[in-house]
Amino acid sequence: MKVRVIIGLFVLSLVFSCKQKSEIEEKATQKETTTEAAAPVATSITLANYSDENWKNGVGLTFNMLLVDYSKEKYDLISKGTELQLPSGQKVPYIGYETKDNYIHIMLAEKPTTYQAAVEYPNEITIK
Helix, strand or coil, X not given: CHHHHHHHHHHHHHHHHHHHHHHHHHHHHHHHHHHHHCCCCCCEEECCCCCCCCEECCEECCCCEEEEECCXXXXXXXXXXXXXXXXXXXXXXXXXXXXXXXXXEEEECCCHHHHHHHHCCCCEEEEC
16 A cells, blocks of 8 residues: 555656646747747848949949849838948938849939948948
């Protein structure tokens, strides 16, 4: 009789300890899922690495534009912003944007060659 009681208590302790472990594992899994879902949102872009007679490292030489490689994320970011913050801290407003081929053109009110060194590829520009 004593053996059955001891075995019964042992089985009950195993059942409760297994339940606690599964609850702990489930909470850890939920925490990992929550952490993965909150991915950081990108707020900066880099100009296209493109140069020819009209462009130098994504900066328009003959146009008041900047050239960015197209992606939906970059387009959404540019469409929600109104100005560019250069690595030097200078803020430059932009007056429009458009997509053409595989690029996004960011249109500026002034010539971008005045701050070309701070904005050209591979510098990161923050969208505000």
